[in-house]
Amino acid sequence: MKSALPVVSVVAVIIALWYAGSVWLNSPWVYDQAARAGQQVSLPDVLVATMQQDRPVLPAPHQVIKGLYDGITGQAITSKRSLVYHAWVTLSGTMFGFVIGTLMGIALAVGIVHNKAMDLSVMPWAIASQMIPIIAIAPMLAVVMNSLGAQPIVTKAIISAYLSFFPVVVGMVKGLRSPDQMQLDLLRTYNAGQGTTFWALRLPASVPYLFTSLKVGIAAALVGAIVGELNQAAGIGARLLSGSYYGQTVQIWAALFMAATMAAVLVMAIGRLEGVTLRRMGMAR
């Protein structure tokens, strides 16, 4: 708790800077309107006017919060104007892809640890594969998947899976190799085979590494789902793009905050799961 005060004050400074920024960036429009109407505006009027524009260059924090609130509670959550609906669309794609990516990552890591040929041949390409900006080819993937007749959620899930699988592979390879020679030798004196060694030693030892990777992976999966939605009908990404087309800055910022909240909640949920699991396994530190 000793970091509460510093964090609160840093956040307060950020919000203050934000208000200052919105006054600075929005005031030219106010002056412009006043000049066109042939009026003089006083400074207090400008301050007020910069806080309540319909399409501000930089919406003030309270406008974003109002946009967020309206988006969540303003209509039924099944409505296409509801942020909850769009968040759900994004979340379903994220989770779908995250689960696929995690399972694939674990399988690949098991193969890499047990097979030297796989270790030598797959690992460099797994690293190289991350150099392909998959996010950048999301639109192409969408067109191709569309022509194959796939659901929109599958497209998103592929991108999410691709982004979340890499951290899992790296973490799990490290984790499965984390038992030291002494422990491996002990299992050998028990005459344990590769299978038993895996289930009794390697897999439990890898759990802390797995959770660390999952936290990175789920944040990446969310980014993947959002970018995958850029040319789809619904989802946070679709809100971002339509907001950018129509100059609805408040809508963009509200969608952005929704995404940020989702990311925070997802990472925190995995952190919770990590805490519970490690405590049950007697590995909590």
Add this chain to the structure above:
Amino acid sequence: MSWLVFVLVFWLATWVLNARLALASGHRAVRLAVPLLFGITLLVVWEGVVRGLAVSPIILPPPSAVAVKFAASLPQLWGDFVQTFVRGALAGYVIGCGAAVLTAVAIDRSVFLQRGLLPVGNFVAALPIVGIAPIMVMWFGFDWQSKAAVVVVMVFFPVLVNTVAGLAASEAMQRDLMATYAASYRQSLVKLRLPAAMPFIFNGLKIAATLALIGAIVAEFFGSPTRGMGFRINAEIGQLGLDMIWATIAVAALAGSAFYGLVALIERWVTFWHPSQRN
């Protein structure tokens, strides 16, 4: 059909060869040959399956068609590369990483600021920052400045968090030694703590290197001049020019790998003393 049989035979042959090579490993040549063989196999399987199953080129073009397109449109690809990578990604990378390191050094003396900024920085680093791309395009216009701005925000927090962690990495014993030498704050920063922070800083720089190109390309989806890799991908989708898209992807992958490799090379040169670099 004959293509599919060929693919199967080729795949099995390279698999057996790779397994043999891996068992006899130890040489540097083997360490290079095995992944290379795997990569060639992937390309051959791709080509063979596309030809064997007669996959439409608007779904997946064979690598040979991509290579032909690549060779035929070099000037255009170069123009896109300069616009997106050199102007957008690289400018943003240098500004963002530089600002992050300077900020970390600036807040180094204040424990209060560190306690406050680090949780916020960690939080922001996990956010989907590409989402600010439409805002930046609105603020800075369609040209490369808005792309650079997105990249600045994307790379800032990973580098900041790593640099702050790195500045705390020198051991108490080493700092005490500097104190017995009557070293000033500045001297111990420049001579001890910044060098000790380098492995951490480069860790952040390497993460940022992969983020920079992605940020620049995605920002182009929200508006760009009529060149750039993101623009090219979006424009070619409209006319189903998948071979051009794959050629652009190849450029992106090559540029990204080369950039990452360059940063890793500089890291090896700067942190030659670190245990992870000595083998």
